[in-house]
Amino acid sequence: MPLISVIIPVYNGEKTIQETIESVLNQTFTDFELIVINDGSQDATLEIVERIQEPRLKAFSYANAGQATSRNRGISHACGEYISFIDADDLWTPDKLEAQLRALQDNSQAAVAYSWTKCIDELGNFSRRGSHISVSGDVYAKLLLIDFIENGSNPLIRAQAIAEVGGFDESMTPSEDRDLWLRLAARYHFVAVPSPQVLYRQSPNSASANILRMEAASLRVIEQAFSQAPEFLQYLKQSSLANIYKGLTFKALEEPLERQRGLTAARLLWNSIKNDPALLRSRVILKVLFKIAVVTLLPPQQAQALLAKAKGLANTTTLLGYLQLDVS
Numbered sequence: 001m002p003l004i005s006v007i008i009p010v011y012n013g014e015k016t017i018q019e020t021i022e023s024v025l026n027q028t029f030t031d032f033e034l035i036v037i038n039d040g041s042q043d044a045t046l047e048i049v050e051r052i053q054e055p056r057l058k059a060f061s062y063a064n065a066g067q068a069t070s071r072n073r074g075i076s077h078a079c080g081e082y083i084s085f086i087d088a089d090d091l092w093t094p095d096k097l098e099a100q101l102r103a104l105q106d107n108s109q110a111a112v113a114y115s116w117t118k119c120i121d122e123l124g125n126f127s128r129r130g131s132h133i134s135v136s137g138d139v140y141a142k143l144l145l146i147d148f149i150e151n152g153s154n155p156l157i158r159a160q161a162i163a164e165v166g167g168f169d170e171s172m173t174p175s176e177d178r179d180l181w182l183r184l185a186a187r188y189h190f191v192a193v194p195s196p197q198v199l200y201r202q203s204p205n206s207a208s209a210n211i212l213r214m215e216a217a218s219l220r221v222i223e224q225a226f227s228q229a230p231e232f233l234q235y236l237k238q239s240s241l242a243n244i245y246k247g248l249t250f251k252a253l254e255e256p257l258e259r260q261r262g263l264t265a266a267r268l269l270w271n272s273i274k275n276d277p278a279l280l281r282s283r284v285i286l287k288v289l290f291k292i293a294v295v296t297l298l299p300p301q302q303a304q305a306l307l308a309k310a311k312g313l314a315n316t317t318t319l320l321g322y323l324q325l326d327v328s
Contacts, residue, residue: 005080009070013088040064111188242276262296
């Protein structure tokens with residue numbers, strides 16, 4: 001019986017599924033099964049998976065039902081003592097499973113090990129670093145404030161812990177990841193592996209790019225989490241909401257640069273400030289307001305050119321240094 005079960009939910013993933021599978025098969029830790037849940041793909045995904053000659057690989061096909069359902073279906077097939085998930089367009093470094101397993105084996109109280117994330121674009125090029133937050137032990141309060149796990153392709157989890165908290169809540173899509181992490185954190189310790197081992201692919205067509213849907217789901221997760229959190233943690237709720245709106249503001253300002261996304265970003269930023277007025281004293285406000293104004297007022301090509309120019313100036317002058325981090 002394999003020690004680890006790796007689950008890949010996939011829908012129309014023909015462009016990336018082979019590379020994702022290879023990043024799993026290239027792990028330095030080898031005692032795992034790889035379960036691919038084909039979620040009703042209409043492209044060549046299944047044919048690509050079936051061409052891979054690998055005894056550890058199993059593929060199961062279902063009618064399309066979404067990522068959360070596919071992950072739960074994968075759990076139902078899993079035999080491992082530990083379970084990890086990876087989306088069909090993400091990648092792992094070769095030492096990911098080995099390092100996370102060692103962390104859990106060295107920390108018997110922990111049920112979840114997680115690593116740092118790097119973001120990549122559609123072509124696999126590095127786009128930005130993740131938060132690189134390392135918190136171990138009782139992380140519940142910190143996870144209420146911010147989702148430092150960052151994506152569903154990250155953690156390695158004890159299968160027994162998943163069974164005890166009930167798997168993914170399919171009504172929380174597309175924020176079912178954080179909902180599960182919170183339910184796990186309420187009962188178990190986490191352990192951090194302070195190394196970037198998850199390559200999280202971002203594209204305009206990814207599920208995380210649907211800002212309004214992400215906003216609604218994130219708010220549902222937070223409302224449910226705080227409805228169950230102890231009284232002494234309730235003071236964190238406003239800061240948690242502010243962090244959600246901050247993250248969504250930056251996501252709204254990612255490409256494609258469109259006027260409607262600028263307007264959405266302005267609304268999200270206002271909600272963030274309402275929940276955390278201290279943001280008005282932050283230098284980041286200047287960066288964000290500048291980009292919102294450019295994206296909202298200028299045609300996309302002109303906006304892109306001005307932001308690129310501003311970034312170049314920011315790299316060489318003190319006057320525009322406040323633009324450097326967030327206009328790209």
